[in-house]
C-alpha cells in the first residue's frame with residue numbers, strides 16, 4: 462500500500478499537491494460580469510479604451526482657458542453649460558467660461574476648472590480667482606492607456622477588478638470553473654447534532670467546520686451522508702463521488718487505527734500522491750486522485766481539519782482554478798514567549814489583533830491538543846511555527862494565517 466511518499470516535509474508535500482493541481486486545471490467558462498465575482502480570471506485583459514475616456518472635470522464649477530486669467534480675479538463671460546453625459550454643448554471663445562458638473566467633458570479649448578464655491582456669478586459674468594493651470598481636470602488615459610494590460614490570467618476577481626472590466630465596457634470574462642466539492646465525515650462514533658447520544662458517541666462537528674470553510678472560500682460544497690467505518694461502504698461512496706466531483710474532502714479515518722480505511726481504499730482504487738506530512742496538527746493527511754477527483758483526506762481531529770484545510774485545502778482549490786496570485790501572507794508580534802521542541806511545523810491557535818500603534822499582535826492559545834475545538838473557536842488565526850525546535854521571545858515576529 463505504500464508505494465507513494467509518506468512522512469513528507471510540509472513544503473515538499475505542498476509542492477507535490479500544487480503540481481497535481483496544476484495538471485488538473487479546471488476548464489474555462491465565459492460568464493457575464495455580474496457572475497464573475499470571486500472567480501479566477503482565465504485570460505489576460507488589455508484595455509480596449511482609455512480611462513478616463515476623455516478629458517473631464519473633477520468638480521462642479523467653471524471651465525476656462527488658463528491663459529485668460531489676469532491677476533487675483535478675472536471676469537469671464539458665461540458662455541453656456543456643459544453637464545456630464547453630453548459633449549460639445551458649449552464652445553467658449555477667448556475670455557469666456559462654461560458651467561460644468563463633475564464628469565462633464567471639458568468644453569473645447571478649456572484646460573482648467575475652478576470650483577463654483579470659489580467664484581462669484583454676476584448676471585452673465587463669473588469672477589474667477591487665480592487658479593493653477595490644469596486644476597480639477599482629469600485627463601484622458603491618465604488611469605489606463607488603450608492597449609495596456611490591466612488584468613492577468615490567474616488574478617482573483619475582486620469587486621474592484623470586476624468594476625475595472627465594467628468601466629472598460631467589457632461585458633463578460635473567461636474564468637475558471639469553480640470546483641465541485643463533496644464533503645464526507647467518517648466514523649461510527651458520529652451523530653447528527655440534535656439527536657440523542659449513546660455512550661461513546663460524539664456529535665459530528667467536522668461537517669459544519671468544513672462546509673463553513675469551503676463556503677467562506679466561495680464554493681458550494683455538497684455534504685454526503687456520514688460514512689461508517691466500513692471499508693466497503695467507504696469504497697462505494699468515495700468511488701461514486703470520484704466520478705462526479707472535482708474535489709473530495711474527507712475528515713477522519715486516515716491514521717493508523719484498525720478502522721482507518723481511507724489510505725487503503727485510495728491506494729487500491731485510485732492513486733495516493735502522499736500520506737502523512739510532518740506538521741502538527743494534521744500529520745496523517747492523505748492526498749490522492751480517485752477517478753476524476755482530487756481527494757484530500759483530512760485527519761479527523763477538528764483542529765487538524767482546520768489547519769490542513771487552511772493550508773492544503775486552499776492550495777488545492779486555488780491550484781485547480783489556476784490562481785496565480787498568492788494569498789496574502791501576514792505577520793504579527795507574539796504577545797508572550799513561545800517554545801516548540803518537536804521537529805514538525807506547527808500551527809498554533811492564536812488571537813490576532815491590531816494595536817492602536819498599527820502593529821499586529823498575536824496571543825497564542827496554550828491549548829495545543831488537536832481535539833480542542835473550543836480553542837479554535839476562541840482564535841482567529843493560526844500561528845505558523847517552522848520545523849525544528851524554536852524559541853521565540855515575546856515581541857518576536859511570526860507568520861499567521863487569519864481565518
Ligand SMILES: Nc1nc2c(c(=O)[nH]1)N[C@H]1C(S)=C(S)[C@@H](COP(=O)(O)OP(=O)(O)OC[C@H]3O[C@@H](n4cnc5c(N)ncnc54)[C@H](O)[C@@H]3O)O[C@H]1N2
Nearest residue numbers: 646665666667668713714715716717721744760761762765
Ligand atoms: N497509532 C496512531 N494513532 C494515531 C495517529 C498515528 O499516527 N498513530 N495519529 C493521530 C493523529 S495526529 C490524528 S490527527 C488522528 C487522526 O486520525 P484519523 O484521521 O484516523 O481520524 P479518526 O481516528 O477517525 O478521528 C480522530 C479523532 O477525531 C474525532 N472525529 C472524527 N471525525 C469527527 C467529526 N466529524 N466530528 C467531530 N470529531 C470527529 C474522532 O472521534 C477522534 O477522536 O489520529 C491519531 N491517532
Ligand code: MOO
Nearest residue numbers: 742743744765831
Ligand atoms: O496531527 Mo494530529 O492532527 O496532531 O492531532
